[in-house]
Amino acid sequence: MTKLFVVGTGPGHADLVAPAALKAIKASTDLVAYGLYLDILGEVCDGKKHHDLPLGEEIGRARLALDLAAAGKATALISSGDIGIYAMATLVFELLDRQIQGEERHPEWLDVEIEVVPGVSAMQAGASRVGALLGHDFCTVSLSDLLTPWETIEKRVHAAGSGDFVISFYNPVSKKRDWQLNAARDVLLQYRPASTPVLIGRQLSRPDETITITTLAELDAKDVDMFTMVSVGNSESRHIINGTEQWLYTPRGYKKKL
Missing domain, CATH: 3.40.1010.10 (Tetrapyrrole methylase, N-terminal domain)
Structure with missing residues (x-):
């Protein structure tokens, strides 16, 4: 065989x-x-x-x-x-x-x-570059509507928002698809704060890698292309800054035990 x-x-x-x-x-x-x-x-x-x-x-x-x-x-x-x-x-x-x-x-x-x-996966590589963004429950959604109807994608983004999942968007933007990411952002803004941290990782782990940390309110499709993966924190995800270093993490609930 x-x-x-x-x-x-x-x-x-x-x-x-x-x-x-x-x-x-x-x-x-x-x-x-x-x-x-x-x-x-x-x-x-x-x-x-x-x-x-x-x-x-x-x-x-x-x-x-x-x-x-x-x-x-x-x-x-x-x-x-x-x-x-x-x-x-x-x-x-x-x-x-x-x-x-x-x-x-x-x-x-x-x-x-x-x-x-x-x-x-890209979401693992991206999360590792900024700390531990996937530290609690998370999901992924592809924003490409070439094979999946937008109505189905939008329903899943609503579900991720209401469930307060960290969400990683694959296929966020292409030359022919330039509006879906902003539409998904607007859905998530119904469920979590505008200050929610967002990771934009382009060409992850490759020589021309770029890492950008922004907020949900400032997320814009014009800053993203087909080589990019976008991860949006949940309502508890944290952006911490220590001098020139900055990190994203999502707590698991250990605060009461610390």
Whole structure:
């Protein structure tokens, strides 16, 4: 049985690529990914057959990876961050599900052994750069309405607001989507103070990383792009400043025990 590794390689820095991910890549002959991810990984990808499909070809990448593995090639389907969070793993299993339901004509896919290798997500990388923003209950919401109707996204933002979750927004802005982040901000302002701290992390752990700490009232889509992750604290999240250092954290409730 041939193996398909479904691999998350973390946010970008080589030190944040898990040993299990490196092992899976080294064990593969064929690598399927958006080309930038392979470029970032560097020499660990040398000597492998690269199958570079552009952004927007996610379904094609998943199909190709399954086809290669079914043909007997040790294959790694690679994504940045955690491949199970808004990434390629779900497509692999959706295609397998469709095959089981008789909606695909690739019975050979079902003979492929799948191993999902997790990676550090953008929200974890961002939170670590500013302290412990994810220290209590949190959730994530993708603001891309390309696959999910805005009405559903808005309902989830309301739920996160009323539940007082720390919330990390993935896919906050793109060239064609420039209003959703501000709309989500306005929803959250109904539930938590305007002074609530917000982390804006761009190109996290990569050479051109930028970290900005602002407030919910000052959050604006014009300061964000498609390479950015936004995390909004809950009503108890704290912004502390010590000289030139500043930190964000969300208390867990130890105050009564201190």
